[in-house]
Amino acid sequence: MEGVVVRRVIPSDNSCLFNAVGYVMDHDRHRASELRQVIAAAVASDPLKYNEAFLGKSNDDYCAWITNPEKWGGAIELSILSEYYAREIAAYDIQTSRCDLYGQSKGYRERVMLIYDGLHYDALAMSPFENAPHEFDQTIFVVNSNRTIGPVESLALNLVKDAQRKRSYTNTANFTLRCGVCQIGVIGQKEAVEHAQATGHVNFQEYR
Structure with missing residues (x-):
């Protein structure tokens, strides 16, 4: 197998999860x-499964919330999108180098890969060489009989561990951020999300 696993940067606009999935799938x-x-249609169609205890809000409220372009996605949304595309979604977390695999119990025959830095999702792709045009990216990989995608998996993990060594992640529990728009300081993911939702500002820089 020739090539390198590369990180394809997705814009930071509150929709990075969805656009990263769009890139690896389509x-x-x-x-x-x-x-x-x-996602809203899937949730609305199964109110028994997607109940208030599961969603953290009522089914109707969730559907209104997830269709708002200011709101961020996470595990619930990835599991639904995995089912929608009938492919596994591997989401690599830089801080822990953990891989969360969505759809793994469904017997899907293909997998795509994302990388997560604590706040933001980017896409992972197989490129024939460094700096090759994006048109050559391979983003969908066959899941073989032992439920792996072969050598691509270790190449992806190497990229994740390299990003971890460079501390290219945000420790979301107690990191300090400054809003790039109004310069206000916030601590932790919860405050950053609240500030973003209250103001629409999404341009944060980490500072220590």
């Missing part, structure tokens, strides 16, 4: 509004 970084609707 080579399209502009699928967020469509995929938010897909």
Whole structure:
């Protein structure tokens, strides 16, 4: 197998999860509004499964919330999108180098990969060489009989561990951020999310 695993940067606009999934599934970084609707439809169609205890809010409230382009996605949304595309989604966490695999119990035959830095999702792709045009990216990988995707998996993990060594992640429990718009300081992911939701400001820089 020739090539390198590369990180394809997705814009930081509150929809990075959806656009990262759009890129690895469809080579399209502009699928967020469509995929938010897909998720809302899936949740609305199964209120027994997607109840208030599961969602943290009522089914109706969640559907209104997830279709708002200011709101961020996470594990619930990845599990639904995995089912929608009938592919596994591997989400690598830089801080822990853990891989959360969505759809792994469904017997899907293909997998895509994302990378997460504590606040933001980017796409992972196999490129024939460093700096090759994005048109050559391979983003969908066959899951073999032992439920791995072969050598690509270790290449992806090497990239994640390299990012971890460079501390290219945000410790979301107690990191300090400054809003790039109004310069206010916030501590932790919860305050950052609250500030973003209250003001619409999403341009944060970490500072120590």
